[in-house]
Amino acid sequence: MSDNQVIPLPEPGSLRSGASPYWRGVPGVVPIAATFLLAASIVIISGLILFGWNTLRVLAISVAVALLVESTFSLLTRRTRSWSEAYALLVGVLFACTLPPTVNWHVPVVGAAFAIMLGQVLPGGVGNYIWHPVVLGRIAVQILFHDQVTPKWSSVLAPGHLLWGNLDGGQELSTLGSWGSYPVSQDVQTLLSVPPAEHLRLPIITESGVSNGEMIAGLVRDILPPWPDTLFGVVGGGIGEACVIAVIVAGLLLLWRGFLRWPMVVAAIVSAVVLTAMLPVRILLADGTMATRWFPGLAGWEGLPVGLVYVCYHLTAGEFLLVLLLLAPDPSSSPLTSRGHAWFGFIIGVVTIMLRVLMGMPASGYWALIIANTMVGVINRTTKRRIFGTWRVKPVY
Amino acid sequence: MLDFPSPAVLWVPMIQHDGPAGCMVVDVGREVERGELIGEAAEAGSLNVHAPLTGRIAGIGHVDTARAFDVPAIQLEPTESKGVDEGARETRVSSSTLPDELKDIELLADLADGAGLTDFGLPTVGLGDKLRRAASKGVRDIIINTIPAEPTLLVTKLLLAKYLDDIIKATQWLYSALDARRVWLAMDRSDARQVTGYRSATSGTPIRVVGLSNKYPQGSPTLLTKVVLGREIPYGQSPIDVGVLVLELEVLPALVSAVRRNEPMVDRIVTVGGPAAKRPGNYRICVGTRYADILGYVGLSHSVVRIIDGGLMKGASVKSLDAVVTKQTSSIMLLDQDTDRIPNPGPCIHCGWCQEDCPAGLDPMALLDVVERGCPSEAKSLFPHACIECGLCSYVCPAELPLTEAVVEIKQKVSLDV
Numbered sequence: 001m002s003d004n005q006v007i008p009l010p011e012p013g014s015l016r017s018g019a020s021p022y023w024r025g026v027p028g029v030v031p032i033a034a035t036f037l038l039a040a041s042i043v044i045i046s047g048l049i050l051f052g053w054n055t056l057r058v059l060a061i062s063v064a065v066a067l068l069v070e071s072t073f074s075l076l077t078r079r080t081r082s083w084s085e086a087y088a089l090l091v092g093v094l095f096a097c098t099l100p101p102t103v104n105w106h107v108p109v110v111g112a113a114f115a116i117m118l119g120q121v122l123p124g125g126v127g128n129y130i131w132h133p134v135v136l137g138r139i140a141v142q143i144l145f146h147d148q149v150t151p152k153w154s155s156v157l158a159p160g161h162l163l164w165g166n167l168d169g170g171q172e173l174s175t176l177g178s179w180g181s182y183p184v185s186q187d188v189q190t191l192l193s194v195p196p197a198e199h200l201r202l203p204i205i206t207e208s209g210v211s212n213g214e215m216i217a218g219l220v221r222d223i224l225p226p227w228p229d230t231l232f233g234v235v236g237g238g239i240g241e242a243c244v245i246a247v248i249v250a251g252l253l254l255l256w257r258g259f260l261r262w263p264m265v266v267a268a269i270v271s272a273v274v275l276t277a278m279l280p281v282r283i284l285l286a287d288g289t290m291a292t293r294w295f296p297g298l299a300g301w302e303g304l305p306v307g308l309v310y311v312c313y314h315l316t317a318g319e320f321l322l323v324l325l326l327l328a329p330d331p332s333s334s335p336l337t338s339r340g341h342a343w344f345g346f347i348i349g350v351v352t353i354m355l356r357v358l359m360g361m362p363a364s365g366y367w368a369l370i371i372a373n374t375m376v377g378v379i380n381r382t383t384k385r386r387i388f389g390t391w392r393v394k395p396v397y
Numbered sequence: 398m399l400d401f402p403s404p405a406v407l408w409v410p411m412i413q414h415d416g417p418a419g420c421m422v423v424d425v426g427r428e429v430e431r432g433e434l435i436g437e438a439a440e441a442g443s444l445n446v447h448a449p450l451t452g453r454i455a456g457i458g459h460v461d462t463a464r465a466f467d468v469p470a471i472q473l474e475p476t477e478s479k480g481v482d483e484g485a486r487e488t489r490v491s492s493s494t495l496p497d498e499l500k501d502i503e504l505l506a507d508l509a510d511g512a513g514l515t516d517f518g519l520p521t522v523g524l525g526d527k528l529r530r531a532a533s534k535g536v537r538d539i540i541i542n543t544i545p546a547e548p549t550l551l552v553t554k555l556l557l558a559k560y561l562d563d564i565i566k567a568t569q570w571l572y573s574a575l576d577a578r579r580v581w582l583a584m585d586r587s588d589a590r591q592v593t594g595y596r597s598a599t600s601g602t603p604i605r606v607v608g609l610s611n612k613y614p615q616g617s618p619t620l621l622t623k624v625v626l627g628r629e630i631p632y633g634q635s636p637i638d639v640g641v642l643v644l645e646l647e648v649l650p651a652l653v654s655a656v657r658r659n660e661p662m663v664d665r666i667v668t669v670g671g672p673a674a675k676r677p678g679n680y681r682i683c684v685g686t687r688y689a690d691i692l693g694y695v696g697l698s699h700s701v702v703r704i705i706d707g708g709l710m711k712g713a714s715v716k717s718l719d720a721v722v723t724k725q726t727s728s729i730m731l732l733d734q735d736t737d738r739i740p741n742p743g744p745c746i747h748c749g750w751c752q753e754d755c756p757a758g759l760d761p762m763a764l765l766d767v768v769e770r771g772c773p774s775e776a777k778s779l780f781p782h783a784c785i786e787c788g789l790c791s792y793v794c795p796a797e798l799p800l801t802e803a804v805v806e807i808k809q810k811v812s813l814d815v
Contacts, residue, residue: 012718020707022737023792024797026792032748127747335749336760388619
């Protein structure tokens with residue numbers, strides 16, 4: 001535009017009126033979904049590397065069904081909201097993250113449809129649901145297709161076949177060395193293993209005279225894969241559950257954008273650590289009787305803090321971090337204040353570990369989030385902020 | 398600071414603050430000097446109005462201002478071209494210098510009233526009234542607020558650089574007149590050089606410089622009282638009630654002009670900006686200048702869809718170009734089509750950011766709910782009057798809900814009962 005061009009003064013009556021403030025910081029709801037999608041895509045990429053094209057298969061089915069159900073409902077109810085599709089897409093992607101890559105096609109179909117229909121559309125859309133739609137869908141398939149979503153053998157691509165390998169068949173690893181060092185022939189594209197989450201929820205088989213330290217040391221040394229393998233995700237599991245590093249990177253993104261609040265993360269991890277260190281592990285003796293051993297986290301063996309290693313396995317195993325860093329910060333189903341978020345995280349940490357260690361439940365993180373979501377109403381009521389200039393009086397709602 | 402030429406005609410409104418109108422004391426056709434009294438404070442809470450320029454009273458009528466409509470106003474046709482240049486102003490210093498100490502707060506308040514000074518805050522009241530109230534409440538702490546009231550206001554920085562002596566002088570008057578314990582100068586700590594400059598300049602005086610982060614809404618008197626002195630103002634009270642007088646920085650140079658040079662408040666340094674302004678800057682603009690004249694002089698780079706009198710958070714929309722600038726005008730923002738985004742409210746997604754970011758700990762969502770259901774009586778238990786109207790809840794709301802607007806509405810409807 002040239003400097004000499006004269007722009008006329010506005011016409012009389014053309015000026016806009018309206019009350020302050022005129023400055024808006026957050027341009028709508030869609031960027032929130034976009035940030036979550038970006039975080040989820042980091043996790044999806046990690047799944048793509050670990051599990052190959054099967055990740056895309058599950059992702060495509062899940063997203064397609066989620067979008068289809070959402071748009072069908074928008075069409076039927078004639079309530080179109082510009083951003084409801086963005087959230088349906090997010091639900092589809094996140095739901096794919098929770099599934100193992102080997103599931104049959106009907107699992108993501110049923111789960112995504114369930115998540116969108118009962119989780120998001122029927123409660124009235126984003127902002128009105130109590131339970132995270134993804135977790136609702138995941139719990140549904142957990143009940144309906146238990147063997148599919150928590151298989152005994154979990155597949156992961158073998159060294160040299162990452163990203164391009166075919167996730168099919170595979171060689172079973174009965175005793176686990178490091179994923180990279182395990183001697184398999186070049187033809188084997190898939191390794192089958194029991195993910196650490198399964199070992200950690202099941203009773204430890206041991207003899208009666210064995211001390212805590214020796215028992216934990218045996219578990220870590222003979223049964224569980226090396227701990228760094230659980231960080232990289234080469235132990236298998238869900239598409240998004242496996243690679244802990246990717247989940248943490250996604251969590252850092254959400255933390256930086258302010259969707260994930262640190263009190264929740266700190267509360268969840270601290271409570272999980274304390275509880276795993278304290279709660280009794282169930283042991284199965286050789287004669288078939290069950291017993292419990294308290295304070296496994298304090299166990300030492302030959303001067304090594306094996307109990308601490310055991311706690312670390314619990315943190316990185318299974319769905320705990322995926323639930324905490326990617327699913328729990330969902331704006332609609334999490335508490336309002338930061339203090340509320342701390343309680344929310346506390347509930348997630350406590351329930352996950354209790355269900356896993358005491359009851360041996362698979363996918364305990366999802367159950368924990370459902371329970372924490374249910375508690376949000378109570379949390380919101382009890383964690384109201386003090387109003388400036390008032391003391392010992394609570395606002396009445 | 399940039400010059401602003403004297404316009405062909407001024408409409409000087411009789412209400413230029415949040416209070417009752419002044420009473421006109423001149424007739425049509427009279428010649429008036431710059432600074433001559435043309436509207437007199439007739440009742441409690443009203444303020445004197447002076448002629449901004451030498452000229453002839455051409456008529457009497459009504460004008461709109463940004464915050465009031467159909468205000469009685471005097472039409473003035475200036476005969477002098479405005480002596481805007483600061484050099485000319487400085488030479489007009491009268492010999493009547495006052496001592497460093499001013500023991501009598503009444504004298505100071507009367508001088509402020511005589512000059513028609515406001516307290517430069519929002520809502521705007523007379524400075525004299527504020528000083529008298531502070532004296533009667535036994536205020537012992539004074540906070541001079543140099544932190545911009547809003548992110549877009551740049552005047553305080555300019556004043557701090559330009560009026561160091563005046564600021565210290567006026568502060569000492571206030572200190573001695575109110576028999577204060579201490580004067581706190583709340584400064585933006587991001588400009589370290591200015592802060593250290595003021596630290597050394599005020600050493601040996603009762604002034605204490607406090608460096609604070611310039612994070613909006615730090616400039617709010619309520620929050621400054623809490624941050625500087627650790628005193629939380631009880632619900633429904635003002636800083637003066639807890640023994641703190643919070644004054645805007647702009648008060649001090651104006652007070653010095655009024656006391657030393659007998660110069661009434663007839664103009665104000667106004668930040669003119671916004672994406673549609675071709676020559677943005679700080680202008681000294683006479684009260685009664687029409688927005689049409691300002692836009693004509695500043696020039697437009699895009700077509701304007703909204704003119705804001707004040708900042709982007711707390712300002713008021715100007716509905717007509719014939720409206721005029723008052724003593725309340727701190728800045729003028731010219732927004733074009735792209736920047737004036739009209740919110741498109743959607744359903745609340747319960748993210749909780751409005752609660753989390755509210756400096757007063759309110760629940761704006763619940764207050765909006767009360768407004769939408771049309772039962773403001775329920776709002777009493779939500780303590781709406783704790784709101785400082787900073788606008789953060791609306792700023793952060795991803796659903797673009799009119800949260801601040803709702804709380805402001807409730808505050809007007811619900812009486813203050815603690």
